[in-house]
Amino acid sequence: MRAENKFAMKLRRRNVALTVAYDGTNYSGFQWQSPPHVAVQNVLEERLAKIFGDTIELAAAGRTDAGVHAFGQVVNFFTDGTIPAEKIPIAASCVLPPDIVVRHAREADKNFSALHSAKSKIYLYRILRGAASNPLVNRFAWHIFRPLDVEAMRQALKILVGTHDFSSFKAAGGAPNMNPVREIFSAEIFGEELFGADVLTIKIHASGFLYHMARNIVALTVAVGRHRIGLDDFKKIFAARDRSLVPATAPAQGLCLQEVFY
């Protein structure tokens, strides 16, 4: 059982912030789940407790879904443990499995919350192109073997930049009362070569993301890239604020929480 007394937690001496990377393939998402499910948070809290000699309760910048990855997830927690911040990454590597890595640790102000203090986030979505898949990349990408019109996808993504109601891209059946307005600062698409594979990467920097928003944007952008809909259709669907017009959510394994800004 996890402790529930948030006030007692805040009486602890330190607020520690970590930048965490993980391969989400084998986890039921980031957010803590009761066994037999294993989320990244379960593993982090259990293993970090050994280093800090404290019960650990994390707050995280983003609750990534099952199968979604992170390069720059940020978490924080209150502790009386005495290990210096600069020694935390190596100490963590001794207790964590290889698919979860603490990249960086720092002392944070008592008022800092990885969740509530976040100003914006960057998500990457990777698409593996070509007739054949690539086993060195396909854990982290959506394989699409049909041709994609990258220039049309770039134009579609530009339409999203600015402050808008993103209801069309929210999760089907998701929380209806949440404010659906977000600001997208940039939405780009570029090619990368990764392990010999031809990868197309969509990079979205926004003030925040509705649940499934990044993957639903990718799904509709891919529909444009495959010429299943035109840019005018893309604009209409975006303006309609109706989730039912967007194709099925793009697969989880292509998505990666790349960076969080505070």
Add this chain to the structure above:
Amino acid sequence: MRAENKFAMKLRRRNVALTVAYDGTNYSGFQWQSPPHVAVQNVLEERLAKIFGDTIELAAAGRTDAGVHAFGQVVNFFTDGTIPAEKIPIAASCVLPPDIVVRHAREADKNFSALHSAKSKIYLYRILRGAASNPLVNRFAWHIFRPLDVEAMRQALKILVGTHDFSSFKAAGGAPNMNPVREIFSAEIFGEELFGADVLTIKIHASGFLYHMARNIVALTVAVGRHRIGLDDFKKIFAARDRSLVPATAPAQGLCLQEVFY
């Protein structure tokens, strides 16, 4: 049980050659093993049999070790199955797990053997640098967090180019009667950025590789990069033809059979 009649196999109508990529993490190497071990060859032979309606026995260019990966492994087999070569990659993707991919298929001459016809091979070895590991890359790289002198490593690799006796780099306890002379055409080192990680890649193109040769070359080159030995020591150890002078074999997960030339 596997059939053993190689002559009967050659009476079949087609000789099919495949280029295969795999993530070797979860396999006991490439070469067929009796259960409960699962090698890449076990999976390929069992699953391809479903497509060809034939028993399949593969010959492979390289018997990669447990945990070693491949981007361009080449295999061939004799079959009476009728599926056209150009449809094999997609048909294979329907029956293979995601960590094994048939990248390309072609009809080969009856005398072609993926093993015996190979003229040369390229192996890559990837080193993940920096204080923290990276879970999107560490399945495919050796994490070394201490500084490496890349220029010294480059000089060490240059020493290996040419036709030499590579006994110092053979497997400890390996077959003593094998001819230890090979030709290295090139041995390079360069930086790559993969999934945000700083990766150092060693690329060796040789007429052939003794068992463990690539990983033992990497181990001794890393000793130079860490200034544990100098270039003169490297030369002496190479000339001594004595495996016991080389440090422990570099970890399997950094190695990848990149390309085979015929």
